[in-house]
Amino acid sequence: MRALLSGYYGKGNGGDEALLATLLQMLPSHVTPVVLSGNPEQTHDRYNVETCDRMAPLAVLQALRSCDAFIWGGGSLIQDVTSTISPFYYGGLMALAQKMNLKTVAWAQGIGPLLRPQTRWLARQNFAGCTKVSVRDRASAALLSDWHIPCIIAPDPVWALESKPVPGLWDLPAPRIAVTLRSHPQLTPARLANLTRALVDFQKATQAFILLLPFQKSEDLGIAQIIQSQLKDVSQILSLEDPQLLKGVFRGVEMAIGMRLHSLIMAAAEGCRCFALSYDPKVNRLMEELAIPGWDLATLPDDTNLIGKTWIEHYANGDPLLPEQIQSLVDRALMHRELLNEAFS
Known part of the structure; x- marks a missing residue:
């Protein structure tokens, strides 16, 4: 067939x-x-x-x-x-x-x-x-x-995608924070500047190494480069094409700050703390279902100190999903496989 x-x-x-x-x-x-x-x-x-x-x-x-x-x-x-x-x-x-x-x-x-x-x-x-x-x-x-x-x-199938280890990831300084932003009308230059300033403060407070992950180069790479220019020696842009490697990045990350839906799913699936910046109802749905903290970009605080402090609080005291929660989501995501087996039996 x-x-x-x-x-x-x-x-x-x-x-x-x-x-x-x-x-x-x-x-x-x-x-x-x-x-x-x-x-x-x-x-x-x-x-x-x-x-x-x-x-x-x-x-x-x-x-x-x-x-x-x-x-x-x-x-x-x-x-x-x-x-x-x-x-x-x-x-x-x-x-x-x-x-x-x-x-x-x-x-x-x-x-x-x-x-x-x-x-x-x-x-x-x-x-x-x-x-x-x-x-x-x-x-x-x-x-x-x-x-x-x-x-x-059933949960998004990417919960069940097998991840691969990323060569060289463990040689980078730890702890590591992953950041995935994308271009969008709601991510105005002023909001991007505020997020970048907050990220600089957050990095200084936590001494974390910032991994900037463009999920789609055409949409994300320019933004990653703008942020990296303010975090020269304490960040790296990781451009990965293979989705299994992309998911594997989050194995070695303490916390993810993400706009993209699948960056948050991959991070949560690998046991990472997540903080969402929503531009779309699909991201809000995931935030509700998994109780992921975050802001809608449209209502992002103007106070960069508040943004930075909120991230620091989540980094210090937030909880990733429990292993049994992750396993339950993976098991239920496999219902999409069962549907294919039924359709083509």
Whole structure:
């Protein structure tokens, strides 16, 4: 059996690459994956899978014709806040796959926000036509329940991604703090300057070594460079492409300060204290579910002393998840694997 995998793959985003790596890890052995990618050669080389350019319409159509199944492969594909085109791209592919009578699976989805009536209508049609659906949060499950569409709910699959040790990480000074910021309209120059000042104070107080982790170079690297210029001898930018290595970084880190959802999931999964800076409802959902402290960027305090003191307090007295909590999340994340086994049995 051949399955076409569709997601935000091959675009240099560590979180989406982690979802792809986990999906490939969870696919039943008799299913041959074909991956739609923004960088087909890189995706082929990294995962040793058949690939297709996600933006080449004829090639995508041929790939659909050559496959027996189509999978939406995790993440916030169906939302119309960061992009109005995105839900029509993914929704159009799903509708086409369903019209061609392929087995269709919506896997590990975080649905919404859906602000426009037409995207809500398309999403409802798409999900209703799926063979199997799994979601990663309660809000997505509630939306599908309102639409009378059955689904399973389980933690994000990246909880179950196997991490790899990072060469040279343990040679860096300890203790280590990981910081993952991304460009976003809410991360204004003034807020970035305040966070950087607070980070400098925090570093002086804790004598920690700061690891700046760009999860997506095009969005994150410039911000990491701005921060590093203020922390010259006590920080390092770590640019890692392999999602298993990216997760492995957090094995050697005391605390993570993160905007990106999957930076927080990876950190929490590796037993790291987490502090969130939310720019998106999906980050707020994780904060609620795991009781992760943090701020919405839109309401970030202007007082850099308060930011720094809050981080110091969490560093000194905050608790990571207990090993049994982590194991429970990993075990439940494997329900996404069971869904694939059922769909392709």
